[in-house]
Amino acid sequence: MTFREMAYxxxxxxxxxxxxxxxxxxxxxxxxxxxxxxxxxxTHRKNRIDRLAFQQLLMLDDAALRDIGFTRExxxxxxxxxxxxxASEELYRRSLSRL
Numbered sequence: 001m002t003f004r005e006m007a008y009x010x011x012x013x014x015x016x017x018x019x020x021x022x023x024x025x026x027x028x029x030x031x032x033x034x035x036x037x038x039x040x041x042x043t044h045r046k047n048r049i050d051r052l053a054f055q056q057l058l059m060l061d062d063a064a065l066r067d068i069g070f071t072r073e074x075x076x077x078x079x080x081x082x083x084x085x086x087a088s089e090e091l092y093r094r095s096l097s098r099l
Contacts, residue, residue, distance in 0.1 A: 048083060051083060078094070
């Protein structure tokens, strides 16, 4: 193999390496964004399911709510929070602050 052929081969491999590195960077970026989006979706879905379960508290009468340490106003306020906030944790915090 001549010097010119070796230089050409080295240059070709260098270009191939640069392309492969860029493709890997794009693939990694896409994978990161996809995983972040999937995590947001899973969190939203979990919060929605938790909120539906939380809304069962609204069906209890005031005496039952008092027995478990909550008031109807606290339950209503917690239920009106956005889905990004955990209504159960907020209700628990409010009941602790009342004590």
